[in-house]
Amino acid sequence: MEKSEVRLISEEGRRIDGRALDEMRPVKIEAGVLDRSDGSAYVEVGKTKIYAAVYGPREAHPKHLAQPHKAILSCRYHMAAFSVEQRKAPGMTRREVELSKVIREALESVVLLEEFPRSAIDIYVEVIQADAGTRTAGLTAASVALADAGIPMLDLCAAVAVGKVEGKIVLDPSEEEDKMGEADMPIGMAPRLGSIVLLQLNGRLSSEEFREALKLARKGINIIYELQKRALAKKFASAEPLVEE
Amino acid sequence: MYRVGAKPYPTKIMQDKLYELISRGERLDGRKPHEHRPLDIKTSVIEKAEGSALVTLGGTKIIAGVKTSLGAPYPDTPSQANIVVNAELLPLASSYFEPGPPDEKAIELARVVDRCIRESKMLDLEKLVYIPGKSVLVIYVDVYVLDYDGNYFDPSVLASVAALATARVPAFHVRDGEVVADPESRVGLPIKKLPVSVTVGFLRDKIIVDPTALEESAIDTSIVLGWSDENEVAAIQKSLPGLMRESLLDELITVTREKSIELRAKLMSAVGRIGLP
Numbered sequence: 001m002e003k004s005e006v007r008l009i010s011e012e013g014r015r016i017d018g019r020a021l022d023e024m025r026p027v028k029i030e031a032g033v034l035d036r037s038d039g040s041a042y043v044e045v046g047k048t049k050i051y052a053a054v055y056g057p058r059e060a061h062p063k064h065l066a067q068p069h070k071a072i073l074s075c076r077y078h079m080a081a082f083s084v085e086q087r088k089a090p091g092m093t094r095r096e097v098e099l100s101k102v103i104r105e106a107l108e109s110v111v112l113l114e115e116f117p118r119s120a121i122d123i124y125v126e127v128i129q130a131d132a133g134t135r136t137a138g139l140t141a142a143s144v145a146l147a148d149a150g151i152p153m154l155d156l157c158a159a160v161a162v163g164k165v166e167g168k169i170v171l172d173p174s175e176e177e178d179k180m181g182e183a184d185m186p187i188g189m190a191p192r193l194g195s196i197v198l199l200q201l202n203g204r205l206s207s208e209e210f211r212e213a214l215k216l217a218r219k220g221i222n223i224i225y226e227l228q229k230r231a232l233a234k235k236f237a238s239a240e241p242l243v244e245e
Numbered sequence: 246m247y248r249v250g251a252k253p254y255p256t257k258i259m260q261d262k263l264y265e266l267i268s269r270g271e272r273l274d275g276r277k278p279h280e281h282r283p284l285d286i287k288t289s290v291i292e293k294a295e296g297s298a299l300v301t302l303g304g305t306k307i308i309a310g311v312k313t314s315l316g317a318p319y320p321d322t323p324s325q326a327n328i329v330v331n332a333e334l335l336p337l338a339s340s341y342f343e344p345g346p347p348d349e350k351a352i353e354l355a356r357v358v359d360r361c362i363r364e365s366k367m368l369d370l371e372k373l374v375y376i377p378g379k380s381v382l383v384i385y386v387d388v389y390v391l392d393y394d395g396n397y398f399d400p401s402v403l404a405s406v407a408a409l410a411t412a413r414v415p416a417f418h419v420r421d422g423e424v425v426a427d428p429e430s431r432v433g434l435p436i437k438k439l440p441v442s443v444t445v446g447f448l449r450d451k452i453i454v455d456p457t458a459l460e461e462s463a464i465d466t467s468i469v470l471g472w473s474d475e476n477e478v479a480a481i482q483k484s485l486p487g488l489m490r491e492s493l494l495d496e497l498i499t500v501t502r503e504k505s506i507e508l509r510a511k512l513m514s515a516v517g518r519i520g521l522p
Contacts, residue, residue, distance in 0.1 A: 094352045101349040108486035109466070185481070195488035199468060201481035203364050207498045210478055214494060 008177055009166050017046075017174055024160070024172045024220050029140070029227045031148045031235035039149025041231070043141040046174065047131035052141035054149040056121035071116035075104035077138055079127040099135045100125075106139055106159075106188045106197035112152040121151060132175040133161045136186045139198060144228050148235060156228050157197050159188035160220035162213040164205060169212045171220045183209075187217040191225045259463040260448065267451045274303075274457065279500055281455040281508070286403060286515035288411040296412025296434075298515075300404040303457065304394030306338075309386060309404035311412045315424055316383035318374070326373035326381045330359040332388040332401065339393040339458075353484065354397060357442070357469060358388060360480035361402050365440035365473030368409065372435040375417050375424045382414065384434070395458040398469045398484070402442040403512055410436050410516040439516075440479055441508040442471040443501040447489045452496055454504055465489065468497065472505035 008016050015021065025046030034040035037053035044050075060066035077100040081090045092100075103125065111121065123145065125138040136159035143157040163173030164183035178184050183203025190197055205213060267278050276282065282303025291297035296311035318325060332355035334342040347355070362368070373382035386409065388401045413431035417424050446456035446464035456464055466487030471480030478498075483489065 094356065097349050097352045098356050101353055102483065105483070105486040109488045189491070190488060193488060194491045196483065196491060196494075197488060199481055199483040199489075201364075201478060202360060204366075204473060204477045204479050206476050207478070207502065210498060211495070214491075218491075 006180075007166070008180060009168055009170075013168075015165075015170065015174070016176055021168055021170045022216055022219060024223055025174070027224060027227055029144060029224075029231040031144050031231045037145070037149075039145045039147070039151070041141040041144035041148060043137045043144070045133050045137045045172065047129055048127070048133055048137050049129040050134065050137050050141045051126045051128065052138065052145040053124045054121065054142075054145045054151065055124075056149075057116040057119040057151070058122075060118065060120035066118045066120070069117055070113040071111075071119045071121050073104055073108050073111060073113060073121050073123070075100050075107065075123040075125065075142065077103055077125045077127070077135065079130055079134070083127050083130045099138070102198055102200065103135060103139050103142060106157055107142060107146065109195070109197045110143070110154045110157055110190050111146060112154065115152055121146075132173055132178045133186070135159075135200075136161050136188065136198075139188045140224055140228065144231060147228075147232050155190035155192045156225065157188050158191055158221045158224040158228060159186065159198060160217055160224060161186040162217045162220070164203065164209060164213070169209055169216055171216050185210075185213055185217070187214070187221070189218070189221050191221055256463065259459075263460065263463050264448055264451065267448060267453060272453065273459065278451065279454045279504065281399070281504065282457075284400075284403075284508070284511055286407055286512065288407050288516060294408070295414050295431075296408040296410075298404040298407035298411070300400040300407065302396065302400040302403075302455065304392060305390075305397060305400055306392035307388060307390055307397065307400040307404045309388045309401065309408045311408045312385045312387070313412075313414045314383050314385075315375070315380055315417065317379060318377075318381040322370075323378035324374050325370040326368070327383045328359065328362060328368070328370070328386065329383065330355045330362065330386045330388065330405070332358060332390070334390045334393070334397070338390045342390070342393065353482070354390075354401060355388065357398055357471070357480060357482045357484075358386070358401050358405050360482075361440045361442055361471035362386070362405065362409070365438045365471065365477075365479035367406065367436065367438045367440050367473070369435035369437055375419050376422075380424045382417070384409070393458065395456050395461045396444045398444045398482075399442050399455060399508070402440065402471065403508065406439055406441065407512060407516050409434055410439065438473045439509055439512055440471055440473045441505050441512060442469050442480070443504045443508065444469045445497060445501060447487075447493060450490065450493065452493060452500055454500065461485070470497070470501040470505075472502060472509075475502065475506055
């Protein structure tokens with residue numbers, strides 16, 4: 001990558017969009033936004049916009065995939081053709097296959113699959129606008145959708161990316177920072193358990209920078225986790241009683 | 246110890262046994278917790294490939310081959326050569342692998358190897374540009390898992406890097422605006438770094454290096470770290486479901502760094518003195 005002429009971080013330590021180094025983009029989380037699914041969520045992180053829906057637990061198809069002792073979890077992370085600058089071919093790219101796998105594995109860490117033997121839980125993550133941080137926002141949305149579906153979990157998964165831009169560790173990199181920066185590290189956690197459920201790194205970090213990045217990620221994750229809980233509380237507070245008085 | 250390819254069904258009992266062993270500083274196959282299995286790297290095993298390596302790590306065997314051609318660069322990197330990494334989990338390697346196009350595991354493996362090579366800046370890709378925006382070297386790295394007993398990441402990275410570091414590719418020249426190959430001479434690739442990856446497994450509060458297939462089925466989860474040199478991590482992938490304790494992160498860095506230095510030393514002696522800075 002060519003050394004850019006544009007400075008991504010100002011003398012005062014402000015980023016190109018005016019944020020401080022440890023500041024997230026505006027985050028919006030809603031639970032229960034799609035009526036057909038058993039659980040759903042909508043997440044916005046800056047211009048990144050994502051729907052997640054959960055179907056199940058339901059009968060596994062094809063049947064031979066069913067496990068006698070637990071539910072099988074499937075996840076499809078997919079980006080809409082119009083979600084990026086240059087139209088993306090609508091099929092699954094290799095990147096989408098990989099991200100579907102890491103998001104599914106993150107969720108498998110917390111969902112109590114043994115509660116639903118012989119069944120399937122299917123998670124669909126649809127990125128309708130991509131502006132950096134889609135896998136982390138996707139995981140955040142998927143875990144809210146699972147909770148919205150009433151599926152028992154050890155914890156929610158909250159995720160955020162940290163990056164390295166012009167030698168500085170920044171929280172929640174924007175698209176420009178991701179493209180021109182030196183590193184991008186998405187992290188997903190089960191915050192209550194103090195455990196990591198998703199961890200990837202693209203780019204170069206020293207051991208010290210890695211530690212600093214983790215600390216910063218924890219800050220963002222705490223914010224997301226609170227918003228997730230708030231979204232779920234709001235959804236269930238407004239839920240209508242199942243039986244009319 | 247156990248039949249390779251036999252169905253591992255250990256879970257709880259296996260976990261307890263493994264944990265007990267690790268707590269005493271032991272493993273099922275007699276290794277210490279932070280020890281790789283015996284490693285063997287053979288380079289230039291395929292005459293028709295520009296570069297190749299066969300790597301054996303305990304019961305896991307990987308072959309990687311490098312082929313090159315001329316091609317157009319990607320529009321977003323007009324003055325860089327292209328690297329294309331593909332990986333296949335061959336059905337001859339394990340009863341768990343099936344024929345067919347690469348599945349999510351194979352795609353993940355290829356993308357992790359790609360990340361280790363690309364992000365470590367192992368190759369000076371700008372030196373392989375003949376006409377910017379038009380003609381660059383396209384480097385194909387094809388990785389095949391031949392025998393699988395856990396941890397295909399580390400030997401795949403070793404095989405790919407060894408194949409690239411020992412590759413002899415056609416020397417291209419620009420003559421009257423045309424790129425022509427010199428039929429007489431072959432040159433090495435411009436190598437800047439030798440990235441290596443270290444895969445670790447987590448079991449409760451313990452870390453083991455280079456898990457076998459049996460261990461993989463018992464551990465909580467596993468993470469691969471690609472080290473570009475002694476001081477820099479270039480790629481990370483958490484690659485199994487399961488929880489990893491946040492408190493283990495420091496040990497993860499310390500252990501994988503130390504092991505990466507060890508692996509790199511073995512890799513260097515296998516590829517010989519190459520054009521490192």
